[in-house]
Amino acid sequence: MGSQEKPVGNKRYIIETxxxxxVGLPILMQVAVFTIVQLSLSELLASxxxxxxxxxxxxxxxxxNNLPSSFxxxxxxxxxxxxxCLLLWSLAMFIGKGDFTHSVFEYFMLLIFPFLGTSLIAIFTGQLWITILMPLVGYxxxxxxxxxxxxxxxxxxxxTRGRLPVLGLCSALLILTACQGYQRETHLVTENSALTVNETISLWDYAPFKKEGSRLTALSSPATINIDNEWPRVDGATAAxxxxxxAVQALYQGLDYNSVDPYIASRRTPEAYKALIAGKTDLIFAAQPSEQQKKLxxxxxxxxxxxPLAQEAFVFIANKDNPVKNLSVEQIRAIYAGQINNWQEVGGENWDIIGYQRP
Known part of the structure; x- marks a missing residue:
């Protein structure tokens, strides 16, 4: 009888754990993060x-619990x-090359559906690191x-048989995740708050029909156009x-904070064009399409x-002590293509060029 109780106990422990x-841990962690974020902490720190x-x-x-005796x-x-979670994240980072606007990260968030609340926070704040940080730290x-x-x-x-291979696999995936993160942060984008402007915005602050804390600009007089049915689905760049x-708040009649969601999104420019071409949205606010997007x-x-609604220009700023005062378009292209890496190559001092760009 005693020899049969151990497997039964193990089975129950495995199922419950x-x-x-x-189910249990994701729910508890997400309830906690929604509570902690009320303390005005950043979403990443709260997670x-x-x-x-x-x-x-x-x-x-x-x-x-009565713990099993085997590892x-x-x-x-x-x-x-x-x-x-680590395997999916590593695969998504590899396929998307660290670009969080790539559609592969949408599939990643679907495949970790127990963390749906975390994924929603990541979508609205643009901090996709949250989607791997919470399961990683939590587990x-x-x-x-x-x-x-x-x-x-x-x-x-x-x-303890099998302990080393399993722990070795976990360690390898953790190292891979860290390396991919380092590669992304140092090569794809540069996010240094001391040297760059943080362009991250909270879409919640600009949600249409939000009654409290809205940062949208209201019209000084009633709109001359009203849309009370068949509302166009709009999408576009985060900055726009x-x-x-x-515009949605001013023109769309008959909708409120809860019912407007199907008609407005912010997938960012590359994904907005894909959504437009796929028929998932009707109108986008973004920069003009690239040749690749036109081809698609x-x-x-x-x-x-x-x-055209507005025009914008790229402005390149160097340190005030940098003797280089002018760069040609060709030189700027070469810098961001990695072909020019030292200021000496464009008439300056022997300093490495660090080409910052928007996140």
């Missing part, structure tokens, strides 16, 4: 702090979701709490969102109609 990892609650939960879980049965219900802290609890209670493992959100439209039997 798997449900906790897949990290919220994930830490799994540490005491893991400790209590060790005290509550696989004890820790794999937690490590498998962690490995799953690691839960496993750590479980390990601390078992050690304190003296519930040692009798069978306050403009077309104001033509391949789908479409011709893009462009109506």
């Amino acid at each position: 798997s449900l906790m990892a897949i 990290a702090l919220a994930s830490l609650i799994t540490l005491p939960i893991g400790y209590l879980w060790a005290k509550k 696989f049965a004890r820790y794999l219900p937690v490590l498998i979701p962690l490995i799953y 690691l802290c839960f496993a750590l709490g479980l390990a601390i609890g078992t050690k304190k209670l003296g519930k040692n493992m009798n069978v 969102y306050p403009i077309y959100a104001s 439209a033509a391949e789908n039997g479409l011709t893009l109609t462009m109506v």
